[in-house]
Amino acid sequence: xxxxxxxxxxxxxxxxxxxxxxxxxxxxxxxxxxxxxxxxxxxxxxxxxxxxxxxxxxxxxxxxxxxxxxxxxxxxxxxxxxxxxxxxxxxxxxxxxxxxxxxxxxxxxxxxxxxxxxxxxxxxxxxxxxxxxxxxxxxxxxxxxxxxxxxxxxxxxxxxxxxxxxxxxxxxxxxxxxxxxxxxxxxxxxxxxxxxxxxxxxxxxxxxxxxxxxxxxxxxxxx
Amino acid sequence: xxxxxxxxxxxxxxxxxxxxxxxxxxxxxxxxxxxxxxxxxxxxxxxxxxxxxxxxxxxxxxxxxxxxxxxxxxxxxxxxxxxxxxxxxxxxxxxxxxxxxxxxxxxxxxxxxxxxxxxxxxxxxxxxxxxxxxxxxxxxxxxxxxxxxxxxxxxxxxxxxxxxxxxxxxxxxxxxxxxxxxxxxxxxxxxxxxxxxxxxxxxxxxxxxxxxxxxxxxxxxxxxxxxxxxxxxxxxxxxxxxxxxxxxxxxxxxxxxxxxxxxxxxxxxxxxxxxxxxxxxxxxxxxxxxxxxxxxx
Amino acid sequence: xxxxxxxxxxxxxxxxxxxxxxxxxxxxxxxxxxxxxxxxxxxxxxxxxxxxxxxxxxxxxxxxxxxxxxxxxx
Numbered sequence: 070x071x072x073x074x075x076x077x078x079x080x081x082x083x084x085x086x087x088x089x090x091x092x093x094x095x096x097x098x099x100x101x102x103x104x105x106x107x108x109x110x111x112x113x114x115x116x117x118x119x120x121x122x123x124x125x126x127x128x129x130x131x132x133x134x135x136x137x138x139x140x141x142x143x144x145x146x147x148x149x150x151x152x153x154x155x156x157x158x159x160x161x162x163x164x165x166x167x168x169x170x171x172x173x174x175x176x177x178x179x180x181x182x183x184x185x186x187x188x189x190x191x192x193x194x195x196x197x198x199x200x201x202x203x204x205x206x207x208x209x210x211x212x213x214x215x216x217x218x219x220x221x222x223x224x225x226x227x228x229x230x231x232x233x234x235x236x237x238x239x240x241x242x243x244x245x246x247x248x249x250x251x252x253x254x255x256x257x258x259x260x261x262x263x264x265x266x267x268x269x270x271x272x273x274x275x276x277x278x279x280x281x282x283x284x285x286x287x288x289x290x291x292x
Numbered sequence: 293x294x295x296x297x298x299x300x301x302x303x304x305x306x307x308x309x310x311x312x313x314x315x316x317x318x319x320x321x322x323x324x325x326x327x328x329x330x331x332x333x334x335x336x337x338x339x340x341x342x343x344x345x346x347x348x349x350x351x352x353x354x355x356x357x358x359x360x361x362x363x364x365x366x367x368x369x370x371x372x373x374x375x376x377x378x379x380x381x382x383x384x385x386x387x388x389x390x391x392x393x394x395x396x397x398x399x400x401x402x403x404x405x406x407x408x409x410x411x412x413x414x415x416x417x418x419x420x421x422x423x424x425x426x427x428x429x430x431x432x433x434x435x436x437x438x439x440x441x442x443x444x445x446x447x448x449x450x451x452x453x454x455x456x457x458x459x460x461x462x463x464x465x466x467x468x469x470x471x472x473x474x475x476x477x478x479x480x481x482x483x484x485x486x487x488x489x490x491x492x493x494x495x496x497x498x499x500x501x502x503x504x505x506x507x508x509x510x511x512x513x514x515x516x517x518x519x520x521x522x523x524x525x526x527x528x529x530x531x532x533x534x535x536x537x538x539x540x541x542x543x544x545x546x547x548x549x550x551x552x553x554x555x556x557x558x559x560x561x562x563x564x565x566x567x568x569x570x571x572x573x574x575x576x577x578x579x580x581x582x583x584x585x586x587x588x589x
Numbered sequence: 590x591x592x593x594x595x596x597x598x599x600x601x602x603x604x605x606x607x608x609x610x611x612x613x614x615x616x617x618x619x620x621x622x623x624x625x626x627x628x629x630x631x632x633x634x635x636x637x638x639x640x641x642x643x644x645x646x647x648x649x650x651x652x653x654x655x656x657x658x659x660x661x662x663x
Contacts, residue, residue: 214480221476225463235456235477238449239484242491249495265494273487280483288476323622345604349597364590371600417607421600428596531604538611545618549625556625 070162077158077166082173084143091174095135096181102128103185114191121192122251125182126244129207132178133171133240134233137215140171141223150223160286164216168281172212179204193256199263203250206270210243213277220288246270324544338534344527348374351520359517368429370520374528375421380447382532383415384485391478394471405471406547408478409461410539412454414532419451442493449488453481467547 085091106124110116117124144150153163183200186192194200218236222228246266253263326334352370359366390408393399426444427437438444461474549556 217480221473222460227463231456231459231463234452234459238452238456238488239480241449242484242487245491245495269487269491269494276483276487280480284476284479287472290472323626345601349601353593353597364593367593368596371597375600414607417603421603424599424603425596428592428599432592531608535608535611538608538615542611542615542618545615545622549618549621560625 070159073159073162074165078169081170099132117190121190122248125186126247133211137219141219161282164285168212168216175208196254199254207247209274341530348524370524372425374524378532379418387411388482391475406543414535445492446489
């Protein structure tokens, strides 16, 4: 399973490396989102600094949807998906591989967005390790659920509109937890509040990773 | 209701048709039709639901006294917990259990899938009733139309998840494929609901300065009010059951029509052809020509 | 009090509308089924009561128990 996961992750990341879609399209979209949020919340820096955690995570969620769509559409042509299934790759490995690839892209995007948030909104980060860990755990959760729903909707022509609608409510706990942790880790927050949200993220990640590893095979047969 | 939806092409004791020279029989499994007892049960439940709801309204609005604390607003309490219980526990619970029974290989049957779908659709209606009645109650009580406490927020999220499930089901697919897809989505949603509820609860209590909004009633609720509340629960549950039965039947018939539509359309075309050739070779009043028949629904 | 009335009207109204919609949908579907398995269509309904029923000639009613049109089905 792990070997297959590495194979698939490598494939997806290599495709990304060559086509650079995440870098050239999704990342700018994230920046655009940050700018639009600034327009929406007004020029008052204090409001923006207060809203920075939430806005960061909302932007991350939007980028996640795009990244998942990309991850699914990479295999939609030339019967690539059937090829993958027939190749005998362990479905759990396929799941983990794709999830890891998405997660890797998301981490890079988040680093970019975090810098953007600090610069554009004037957010002050006091406990950087908490920020980093929350991003890591949140990314794992988003990648885990996103890959699942991507697989579920991979065969549908209405995937573009249906996937966000299905995925985002499920990802709500990541948004809630991530925002809270960031707020705890920033100036004026209480870091101890953040730790129990980190625990929630761990539970969320564990649950959905387990579900994905077990059910990815049957899901693939449905699509 | 385990009828097999496969059809066999023209075979067997088919009479050669006198005009076209070919057999014109298409075999189709019987359309779903309820037995007389099923029909009668449904009527009885519907009647009881109607009577119960009317009684609840009458008692709730006219007979019972206003509450000491809440005044007349307590009258909304006769229906709001009722619709909430149906939407959040009955409908959702039934959908979850049915989904599990469908996914479990030993009990797999499209019956459970259809039941889940019916439960979700009726659940959406009750969910909307819950949110609106709660919001209307909340405005004079708390001063706001909406509050982000755990219960309200979870209810809203459940509504969105239900709608997602329904949207997914509308994608055309074979019944088994659609059933599996919906079942997975339902499963993931069911797993997430407790996590969401938990998180929103934390989210509220940890946030500095949040008012803890308490949706409890006065602890002692006695006499006619208690009975009316109970009647409300029972009546609305009956309403749900009746709607579930009708909605299930609708799903079953739709599936039957979809599964057989090709054969039914063929049979219609053949009948039209036969009638046309009959009219051509035998002028005069022909009985029941289906040439003006509209296609299969 | 007007909040109470508004609440009741909304909830009962929505439930009533949905109930009517359900009944209407079912009636339309039942009629569709009756139309395609009615007497003029050369369709043999197999199963249900066991006997495959008479093969049909267009114009003659199909005489199997399972195909009785259910125009007044509840």
